[in-house]
Amino acid sequence: MKKQVAIIGMGVSGLAVLLALSQLPDKFLEKIDITCFDEPKHFGRGIPFQEDSSTAWINSPIDAISYDYHDMNDFQNWMEQKGLDTDQSYVPRSLYGRYMTERAHDLLQKLKASVIHEKVTQLNYEPDSQKWNIGTSQRTIPTRFDEVHLTCGELPVLDPYHLQGNPNYIADPYPLKNLPKQPGKKDRIAIIGTGLAAIDTLKWLLKNSQADLLAFSPSMTFPTVRILKTETIDWQSLTDTNKQKLFEENSFNFKSLENLFLSELQALGFQNWEETCRQFLAEGIPGISLSLAFPAQLFLLQQLASHLVDWLTDFWPKMTLSNRQYYKENYGKAIINLRNPMPEEAGRLLIEATAQGRLQIIEAVTDIEAGNYGFVLKREVGKELSVATVINATGYHLKESNVHQATTLIQQVIRDGLVQIDPEGGLSILPQTGQVISPKYGILATLYAHGSLVNGVIYQNNSTIKIQQMAERAIGNVIKKPTI
Template identity: 40%
Template sequence: MKEKVAVIGMGVSGAGVLLAYQKELPQHPEVQIEITCFDVPESFGRGKPFREKSEHALNNSRSHTISYDYSHEEDFVEWLQAQGLMVPEYASRRLFGDYLYDRTQALVKELQVQVIETSVVALDWLQDLQQWQVQIKESNGEVAFYYYDRVHLCCGELPSTDIYNLKGHVRYIHEPYPLQQFSEQGPKAGDHVAVIGTGLSALDVYKYLYDECGVRELELFSRSNYFPTVRGQEDQAYKCQHLTKESAKQLMAQQNGNFTLDNFDEMLSKELAEVGIDFQLYKERFFQPGIKGVLVSYHNPDLVTLMQHVMLQASSILTEAWPAMNEPDRREFNETYHKLLVNLRNPMPNDSAVELLKGVKQSEIRVLDGVEEIEALEPSPAGVGPYFVLRGEGLEVMVDWVVNATGMDMSLRDVSESPLLQHLLYQRMVQVDSAGGLSLNFETLNLLSPRFGEWPTLHGHGVLVGGAIYQNNSTFKIQAQAHRLVKRLLADQ
């Protein structure tokens, strides 16, 4: 009898699930699976990050280190060469999206997947049938239902944070992507624009507004005001000696499956001592807010590259160690390490740093500190700006537009724009993790419910479970977890 499987959301996570089935099904010829995938056409095979059409939004990883297949790192480069295209050091997300779409379509064909190009609005468990009921709304407004034995939730397009409660104002852009929206009905030359955020999304917005819209008055700021570090030198690889997965697994085996903050502190201290880095001195000198942080990172590539390698390994270890830590240790870890780890783990391309520093030097970009509130102003009788005032201690700046580039709200406090998540949370089919996103059992990737406990046939993937699985936004990490899950599922049948 065929098991009917639904994959809801077909970005990186959904494609990772298909890839896992493609890898494992040949090992189990006795197993019959019928797969259906759900997503809107613009996201199918791309997801939110890679449906961008602009060339200004760049991947922050070099082209030869990213792939749709974590076991074949060179696949993207090989695809580019097969298309007769040059291999850029940092590919645009549009180009990588084309590649992902192409590879996903090949998986769909090979696995004979049924594709339903619409979003899912509700998901319910039918106890009598022992099946999941998937509800969609078709283009003609009609409601349709489909029934499955197993569901993979891969819908990682979570709501964006609205720190200053500006949502709904005509000159507030809550979602920065797709960037081409700015050319169609957004800021133009002569406008004064504030961008909330200092991460990679904010840099995408800045570059697009500057190059495509002719904006020359830009204010950048965030609550922390830390920019990513600058991507280090490619040829300076470093293999950790103490901060390793093997060491972490040994500690957890000795401690009944537990991992403590003291364990992490000791492993990191030994690793940094190995390369002669004093952690506190590094933080004081290099982990600085605003443009100072970008400058010290840009001018000290050797040391920053080394720290990037170490913290990337730390993030990898935490994939399994994070679920084994208790809540007090998690909170203290976040206070001590999280901002620095994100700062090092998600670096900006060198070219982005050069453009940012150039804009600051020419006084076309300012990095503000201490913005406490943003007030929406009544437009003048002539209908002209400014439309907002940014205020803080000793600070008052008038702007015409505000663009939100803060990233996703992992708290899931407002899921009104996602009917599926709203339904699942309201019906208590799933629950919000204390660290954000949805809760799950890391070992099984089964989602948890306050009503039903652990679901054996409902699985969470990607950013959707990015609180329960630390920094779960790496393509390779997401793929590896999907493969581990599918391998177990097929072996159990």
């Protein structure tokens, strides 16, 4: 009898698992049946790459994103086959979604996988047999599954100012095409957040509305501007050899990793971390201007940040809570803003909007109160500000505080003790394998979680490449087990 494998969610993570399975030798593939679950509107593309406004761009250039990181030219080749312009660096997300959908269709045919276009709402475990029963919004699936991959990245948003339910409060800006255009109206709109989701929101509103915009966040820092170069860096300290040595130490010492990072920083020509931050990073719009003024230095820093984050895939789980807190306080936000940059066009648009008075970056917002005709922003310093609409662009997160807003499936598996929320957010997993850690059963050998669901344990698990690598790690663990 063949092994029954279920993939719940067919966005970026689900496609990554399907791709990893497709790379198995035929002798393994002959022994498994694969069933893929998702709603039709998200099947093959997920939420990030759904149909949306043409101004909702991918924040990665077309040569830095692919459904298969082993072939980073695949997306460009697909565009060329469709007669699309590949000279542009950035394209709409919906276009990448169409590419993903085609590649998913190809894999489904290759693997002869079954497709169920229904949303999974129930997952039950049989501890004696280690098998899984799946229920959807429409029925109970008769198949008992031997292995399940949770790749359902539909996470709730945070509600930092407790505004959910108020008129003119938009809890999630996506899809951007549904945001209020308000042609001709000069209302003020406040955007909570200064990350990439906020950048998307600000860009869309600047191009599609007449509103004056206010943006703010606790850090007040925007992503840096991506510097496009093809230069390869020859790492001096953060080398594969040093990584292996550090990983094999009996007791992980974060100071050793920090010293390697700082040594690499100096090898790239920077004095030290504090001086680097002072010279090349800043809050608000000045930070964007620094990226444009010092492209050579920003390129090196962005590459270094990305390289460090790759290392932290393996070292973050080894770090103590105090180590993690130290890292967050001294490096965290800067590394994130370097590693997740915005397109240059977006940076210039924000600078121009600020100069024209349409965009204002405000500090020290302590509270937001709903009124009869909008909202009042309370501040530590400066006068209160009234706005007609508030848009929450802080992104998606699974925390203890918002589990009640999670999907029916996630609430159920938490309630039944099959999964647990990690202290860093997301689900707890064994990072070496992707296997879920259950508060009731311990490590579940046949349940895996991927993508944004594990963005706490796997540091910055938000790139298509890293998600694919983690899927390969999980599938590699599967074939080591004697049951397949």
